[in-house]
Amino acid sequence: MLIARVIADPDTLETRLDAFAAEVADGPVPMAHAAMLDFCGDVLQIESPGDDMAAMRAALDVHFPGSDGLIARDEIRVPDVFVSDMDSTMIGQECIDELADFAGLKDRVAAITERAMQGELDFKSALRERVGLLEGLPEDAIDRCLAERIRPTDGARALVDALKSRGCRTVLVTGGFHHFADRVGEQLGFERVVGNRLEVSGGKLTGRLVSAITDSGTKKTVLEEEMARRGAGAVSMAAGDGANDIPMLETATYGMAYRAKPKARAAANGWIDRGDLTAVLRLLDFA
Structure with a gap:
């Protein structure tokens, strides 16, 4: 049925x-x-x-x-676990594109980001290329970018708060960076944050990442780990908008594609094309 x-x-x-x-x-x-x-x-x-x-x-x-x-x-029913992408899902921007603007490289970096989100480029190589372009950018540009450019998507905080009120575990997992995700996660109320780490030396970005890259496989693995802790019969929900989110969206009980690229939308069994993130709550029949 x-x-x-x-x-x-x-x-x-x-x-x-x-x-x-x-x-x-x-x-x-x-x-x-x-x-x-x-x-x-x-x-x-x-x-x-x-x-x-x-x-x-x-x-x-x-x-x-x-x-x-x-x-x-x-x-x-209300999910037991909610795992969400960050850029263009829980926030309305792509952090790396906005950060690149401080280096005068936004158009160049944004073009690579768009192709990666559409599934036209390998995510890892595209990420390394974009991060490499940021070499020499002062670390304090991240703070300015957060303050001036980064804004939560409408309904993001309400969605997280409502799910947590019903005992749902909330996790923010991003192919972006902990410099942004930690503060966005705290602002929106997420209980766990997973992302990439920019290498910094002498107060400037080196153009490299620290440790392994958080990619589509990582997102799926995080979802599976959280579900394993909840045990058999648990229900999961994932939200995302790009090709990097597809394995996570396909694995979740409810994969919610938020204003998504065509490939991500096609992979999900839920979609938000019309409203903001509170539409998810209405589809779950929250009062």
Whole structure:
């Protein structure tokens, strides 16, 4: 059985639901039941006896474009573990791009970042190339960048606080840097932070990283580690926006693609295209 929840334009919801039901009637995911979660709410729940999640997703994308949604095979509930990407997910910026602006290299670095997020470049080599361009930048540029450029995504703190209030373990894991992530994690209330470390010598960035690179494999491993601690039957949720998040999104019970690149969105069973991060709470049926 599949359960789908969708937040869409209320003015066209009934018409779109009728068209959706007609399309799937004779297919692998016929609609068995549909109703709003709350009488005065805006979250539509659709149930199907089918098991073809890809077919359900394709039909929802056609009939509810520009929506927020989540598809699951079991009853949707509050996760036990939440692991999230940072850049362009929990914050609205790419830290390395903003930091590069202080070195007059933003356009050059941002172009590499975009290609890496689209899955066109190997993440590790792209990261090393971008970090190398920052060689000689004063370490205090990081503090200025944090103060002047870095802002939480709308709803980020509310999402973390709400999940923690229900006993959910929250982890921020990023292909970015601890110089930023530690403070963002503290500001948003995350209980654990995992990221890369910039090497600093004499008060300046050396253009190198300290220790192993946090990449897509690391993100997936962190999710699996946290789930193992919770034991059998635990439910996980991950959030991200780029190709580096795909293994984590695919592994999680609920993979939420936030304003994501096409490849990341296609890999997830949840998506936020319309609202802010509090839409996740509405899809989870928080009061």
